[in-house]
Amino acid sequence: DVKVTQSSRYLVKRTGEKVFLECVQDMDHENMFWYRQDPGLGLRLIYFSYDVKMKEKGDIPEGYSVSREKKERFSLILESASTNQTSMYLCASSLGRPAREQYFGPGTRLTVT
């Protein structure tokens, strides 16, 4: 089974802090994704990557950056956290192009105070 893990289930940070969310997958997938999920808005894509050191902006990249130094790891970075970044963050990975299903991690619920 594909395993996607995220570094924290719950995280509380202060406004202005730099925040790192880590995601690791163990199935050698080329593609990795970061989403945020907010009530009534569904999942919105922040960034994705289809190869090591490659990254593409999703629909809402403002205020975020990403890093993919190794195939299995995809990090989401909030350079200066703000209260409007309080959300559930979901990481996913998929295999191939075109990819079929994405496999998701358990999510990180981030609260910025």
Place this chain on the structure above:
Amino acid sequence: AQKITQTQPGMFVQEKEAVTLDCTYDTSDQSYGLFWYKQPSSGEMIFLIYQGSYDEQNATEGRYSLNFQKARKSANLVISASQLGDSAMYFCAMRERAYGGATNKLIFGTGTLLAVQP
């Protein structure tokens, strides 16, 4: 622009009955894929079923089936014999066409919260 619409914010169903969750999509592409995911209260998104735009038969996976009506651009999820464990949020998603060497992204609907009553 490609779009997924789920018009049912919430639904109730009695245990052991069948339920249909609606999903309509908008795309000008001929080649696309449609997905359904389940999200229990624990938060993890679980892949349920996939339908390709060129698949002639409706996809089925156990108690899940996808009622694909291409001309109407609908991809409804049917859950037969509902169980209490089916209570969750359900998301419909569509795979966008990729350009260049990039991979395909998914776009998601806003979800339907299903409650199964004993």
